[in-house]
Amino acid sequence: MKHKPINCEASVRIYDKKDCAFHARLGWSQTEWHSHRKGQLIYAEHGIMRLYIGDKVLYIPSMHAAWIPMGVEHRVATESINIIFRSLYLDCSGLDDLFYDQVSVFYASALLRQMITYTEKFNLEDTATTHEISFLEALKQLLPQQAQMKINLTLPTTAHPQLAPVTEYIQAHVHEKFSMPDIAGRFGIGERTLSRLFQKELLLPFSQYVKLVRMVKAVEMLIRPGSNVSEVSYAVGYESLPTFSNNFNEIMGIRPNQFLQK
Incomplete structure (x- = not known):
């Protein structure tokens, strides 16, 4: 099946906010090679994603997530017609856990899945509320502990x-x-x-x-x-x-x- 291209630059407005989230039903889609000025947490429901980093392909099944540090060149392809793509762009300045410096794929706990899904309430276009800011800060603090079950697919x-x-x-x-x-x-x-x-x-x-x-x-x-x-x-x-x-x-x-x- 042919993949639909995703234009990552179309959501450049995300950088106006310190932390933010993007959610979309993408189906069979793929991006070009690109990088971000923030760390990126990606999670997909109802399908599998392929994450290309250098000369490797990392597979991200349903119920799993991937962390991509700021500045890492990558591209993503989704492998299901029903896939829901969820992406959080997080400012990691001031966070000293080694987790934030390394690409990883891991099982997303029920708590993490619920927190990621909850961010769909936050509108990209709106100024971040105190609730949105504190929620995403809490997620960043929890992320290293919620990403212990790493896989190497x-x-x-x-x-x-x-x-x-x-x-x-x-x-x-x-x-x-x-x-x-x-x-x-x-x-x-x-x-x-x-x-x-x-x-x-x-x-x-x-x-x-x-x-x-x-x-x-x-x-x-x-x-x-x-x-x-x-x-x-x-x-x-x-x-x-x-x-x-x-x-x-x-x-x-x-x-x-x-x-x-x-």
């Missing part, structure tokens, strides 16, 4: 002429059961050469990259209504449900059945 990217077709194939055939010899043979690359390419270009062994691709697809499927853990496990190439559950827990910090219940 991150895929490195590459433009290497030999490796890029391999990673594209893996992502398109995540349901298949394949090994390093299978892939090396399909693309006419020696196993040792392919192994070195993964380590050099992606800083990951082949097996870890495949695991991450399977987990990304699993998360995309699990957020759909009516999802079944067993069916998703099989659909992303696993024959063993316990192995799938263990790998999911390793990446996401919770079991897939717990993820479904959130």
